[in-house]
Amino acid sequence: MNISRRHLLILLPAAAVAWKFVEAGTPEASPNYQMSEHWWGMLINIPKCIGCGNCVRACAAENDVPDGYFRTWVERYHVTDTNMTTPEVISPDGGKEGFPVAQEDAGKYFFVPKMCNHCADSPCTQVCPVGATFVSPDGVVLIDQTYCLGCAYCVQACPYGCRYLHPTKRVADKCTLCYHRITKGLTTACCEACPTGARQLADLKNPSDPIHEFLKTHPVQVLKPQMATGAKAYYFGLDGSVR
Amino acid sequence: MSGLKDAGHLFRFAGLFVVAFIAFLVLRGYVVPKTFGQYGHYRGAAIGQIAARPVKFAGHQTCEGCHTDIADTKTKGAHAHVNCEACHGALASHADDPTSVTPAKPDTLVLCARCHTASAAKPKDFPQVDPTEHMGGVPCQTCHNPHSPAIGSDAGANPAAGGAK
Numbered sequence: 001m002n003i004s005r006r007h008l009l010i011l012l013p014a015a016a017v018a019w020k021f022v023e024a025g026t027p028e029a030s031p032n033y034q035m036s037e038h039w040w041g042m043l044i045n046i047p048k049c050i051g052c053g054n055c056v057r058a059c060a061a062e063n064d065v066p067d068g069y070f071r072t073w074v075e076r077y078h079v080t081d082t083n084m085t086t087p088e089v090i091s092p093d094g095g096k097e098g099f100p101v102a103q104e105d106a107g108k109y110f111f112v113p114k115m116c117n118h119c120a121d122s123p124c125t126q127v128c129p130v131g132a133t134f135v136s137p138d139g140v141v142l143i144d145q146t147y148c149l150g151c152a153y154c155v156q157a158c159p160y161g162c163r164y165l166h167p168t169k170r171v172a173d174k175c176t177l178c179y180h181r182i183t184k185g186l187t188t189a190c191c192e193a194c195p196t197g198a199r200q201l202a203d204l205k206n207p208s209d210p211i212h213e214f215l216k217t218h219p220v221q222v223l224k225p226q227m228a229t230g231a232k233a234y235y236f237g238l239d240g241s242v243r
Numbered sequence: 244m245s246g247l248k249d250a251g252h253l254f255r256f257a258g259l260f261v262v263a264f265i266a267f268l269v270l271r272g273y274v275v276p277k278t279f280g281q282y283g284h285y286r287g288a289a290i291g292q293i294a295a296r297p298v299k300f301a302g303h304q305t306c307e308g309c310h311t312d313i314a315d316t317k318t319k320g321a322h323a324h325v326n327c328e329a330c331h332g333a334l335a336s337h338a339d340d341p342t343s344v345t346p347a348k349p350d351t352l353v354l355c356a357r358c359h360t361a362s363a364a365k366p367k368d369f370p371q372v373d374p375t376e377h378m379g380g381v382p383c384q385t386c387h388n389p390h391s392p393a394i395g396s397d398a399g400a401n402p403a404a405g406g407a408k
Contacts, residue, residue, distance in 0.1 A: 098357055102363040103363060195322075
């Protein structure tokens with residue numbers, strides 16, 4: 001193929017214009033979605049969780065989470081003592097394939113699904129030196145993976161251990177609250193796959209969301225409230241032994 | 244005037260600073276993405292890029308659009324609030340192309356046991372059985388219709404008989 005100087009002079013500015021569009025990012029995927037009208041959170045109903053691991057598998061399938069890394073995982077607590085500081089906690093492979101059968105009936109057992117708390121005052125976003133992680137205007141903690149350096153400051157800063165360095169991409173990775181789904185009117189993959197309704201996506205700015213009523217009329221708690229992170233993963237039936 | 248003449252080297256030096264500053268501003272304009280700072284100290288376009296990823300779980304509303312018979316069976320039973328893909332897995336690919344992507348039916352011996360295997364750790368009000376004692380290797384759907392599991396609750400054990408109606 002022969003390109004004359006004349007063609008090249010036409011092609012170069014055209015390529016420059018095209019590059020501007022590439023730089024500006026992909027066009028808005030959901031034109032009917034207004035970020036200012038939403039403020040996302042999650043309700044986790046501990047007495048309903050049966051520890052099947054559906055959420056962990058669904059999350060891995062939806063988000064291509066590498067083996068051995070978790071955006072969400074389930075812990076099983078066993079508290080036999082009145083002293084709540086020494087619970088027995090297991091989470092084999094993040095609870096991905098469920099839990100071993102518990103024979104011992106003494107004490108209390110419960111499952112605690114964990115995930116990013118999508119904190120409003122998130123410590124992880126505050127430590128990022130390059131502005132690669134942020135709380136979006138609709139309250140979701142996201143990572144711009146094209147901007148992340150992989151320094152892992154945020155991994156250390158998260159008090160809930162919800163972040164990891166992606167083993168092949170070499171950048172920070174975490175729960176996006178299935179941002180690609182919730183902006184299209186779907187629920188998250190973990191909520192979609194939960195058979196008992198133990199996990200519910202909550203739009204805290206939408207008063208007609210049924211979760212609003214639940215949050216207003218039930219005692220709920222967040223993890224590590226003393227950290228003042230503004231966590232938005234609300235737990236119903238949370239035991240004091242959960243860390 | 245002799246004072247200013249002696250200060251010429253200072254003006255040249257100041258000029259160097261001005262040129263360097265302009266060069267910095269020009270470079271910065273090129274290097275910093277256009278949408279950086281649109282919503283905060285981050286690249287605003289990243290939000291759209293994250294939102295543009297394809298979904299893999301179609302969502303039960305999509306399934307129920309075609310599989311109306313199964314949806315009807317389900318609403319009457321104990322599994323009414325168990326979403327389709329909780330058992331059948333992520334099937335947006337099937338919803339996008341129902342003819343060429345035909346998912347295999349799950350093995351009930353593995354699938355049902357995931358939730359219903361008895362364990363002291365599970366909530367007491369959740370229905371649980373000891374798999375070996377309860378059916379000893381007989382597939383669950385022999386007696387139960389997974390879409391409405393109570394025995395005798397509907398037309399009998401006829402799990403997922405058809406495709407989309």
